[in-house]
Amino acid sequence: MAVTLAHLIREARIRRGNMTQGELGKQVNTSMENITAIENGRNRQPNPDLISGLAQTLDIAVEDIYAAIAGKLNRFPWEKVGDLDLMDPELELMFREVDDQLEGEAKERVKSFIRFTLDDERRKRRKEKKE
Structure with missing residues (x-):
């Protein structure tokens, strides 16, 4: 949808x-x-x-x-695996598996952690660009 x-x-x-x-x-x-x-x-x-x-x-x-x-x-x-900019192919594969394998609350918790981590990294990059 x-x-x-x-x-x-x-x-x-x-x-x-x-x-x-x-x-x-x-x-x-x-x-x-x-x-x-x-x-x-x-x-x-x-x-x-x-x-x-x-x-x-x-x-x-x-x-x-x-x-x-x-x-x-x-x-x-923010849910696109390609948006993760991961350098490690094994780590990218792990995130794809989380998306495919987990359901319900567990999946949402893992995704929330991923989003938090990515947002934090983006903020750091933006701050570094401004400095």
Whole structure:
């Protein structure tokens, strides 16, 4: 099932430390009502400037946002094994196996740990780039 724009933005916002709709709106220079409309599926075609701001603030590729708008995004970007940038092929294989073999709460716990680790690494890389 395709990931909708509404679901993508809501999940990405929550992943950013449970950011509120109002906080997100301020960071991307739009109203909380507009963020609410996007997350409720009432605004399915945000303008390009807003899409760019959402991508930057939520650490999502612009291409993924447009794919969600087009109904072509099949997984959350942070769940793609290719997004892991793993140098060790055995480690990548292990993550693929977790995705294929585990179910329910165990799978979600492992994925949450992976997401946390990846987010931490991304933050470190962004910080290093700024310095």
